[in-house]
Amino acid sequence: MVHREQLTGAFDQLLQPARFKDYGPNGLQVEGRDDVHRIVSGVTASRALIEAAIAEQADAIVVHHGLFWRGQDGRVTGWMKQRLALLLAHDINLFAFHLPLDAHPELGNNAQLARVLDLRADGRFGEQDLGFLGARSDGSAFADAGALAAHVERALGRKPILVEGRTGPITRLAWCTGGAQGWFEDAIAAGAQAFLTGEISEPQAHYARECGVSFLACGHHATERYGAPAVAQHVAQALGLEHRFIDVDNPA
Structure with a gap:
């Protein structure tokens, strides 16, 4: 088990998000519980992935496509409300890395x-x-x-x-x-x-x-099914955490 800040630091050290000019915020997008022992990774922070992470009793989710993007409607309604409500109700941390996850020379x-x-x-x-x-x-x-x-x-x-x-x-x-x-x-x-x-x-x-x-x-x-689980597994192994990749089917 590690503190959320230690997990955040491990991701930042590996992916160096500050180097990138991106379309949305990289790193911790939704703050959950302090202590993390189980991570779920996936491609997109969809409701289906969040529900699967809840079933896995995950403390953190790591994705490539997060919830927040430059220029989007900022109102918390509809699908955004549903996703945020699940994360907050279950106190789950959401990490998202977009371009940094594309670029990593070994795990991206x-x-x-x-x-x-x-x-x-x-x-x-x-x-x-x-x-x-x-x-x-x-x-x-x-x-x-x-x-x-x-x-x-x-x-x-x-x-x-x-x-x-x-x-x-x-x-x-x-x-x-x-x-x-x-x-x-x-x-x-x-x-x-x-x-x-x-x-x-x-x-x-x-x-x-x-x-x-x-x-x-x-x-x-x-x-883009491969970067998030590779990064999450690398960090989880280094910190002694459990990790599972959940692939939510998408024909796109």
């Missing part, structure tokens, strides 16, 4: 996606160097974009949306989890032959075909 979303897809990162690109550049861990090429898409589907259990901009072998990849489709042009400029992210918007299909770089939308949730 991009690093963990590379692990799952058997990729090796050797560079960064994009805003705050959040995007990763690299290749297959063994140095081999994917035969083509279709082979890469099939590899992603096997690893993530979700069929990606593929826009096959490049024909032929793919050796140089860029990736950034979640909603990073707007960074496709940066990935192209960085020399990628294929770009993997969570989502696709209308312009990216045209860029892929016109620039000869393949684009794979692999799912926002599907690409």
Whole structure:
């Protein structure tokens, strides 16, 4: 068992949230009980995750997508009231780390996606160097974009949306989890032959075909299932706490 402040300090030391200009507050978003012995991690601070954490008798929840975002309606009504009411009634601490969780070189979303897809990162690109550049861990090429898409589907259990901009072998990849489709042009400029992210918007299909770089939308949730549990498990193990990852299904 540790005090909440000790847990907060461990997360801050690991993820260094003060380094990032983000879209919402990183760190402790909702204060709960002082003493923590059990952590639940998940992707998003949804009501379903909070209810599951209550059933697990968790003292703290660690997520990638927290409750508060820049520019949102500040009223505590509807879904926001329901989530906050559960957290406060059960005295549960809520920690959220957005860009710091994407960026960590070993435990973050991009690093963990590379692990799952058997990729090796050797560079960064994009805003705050959040995007990763690299290749297959063994140095081999994917035969083509279709082979890469099939590899992603096997690893993530979700069929990606593929826009096959490049024909032929793919050796140089860029990736950034979640909603990073707007960074496709940066990935192209960085020399990628294929770009993997969570989502696709209308312009990216045209860029892929016109620039000869393949684009794979692999799912926002599907690409960001790995960072939060990796970070939470690392911190829990260091502090002697219990940890469980709860994956709330999301087709996005």
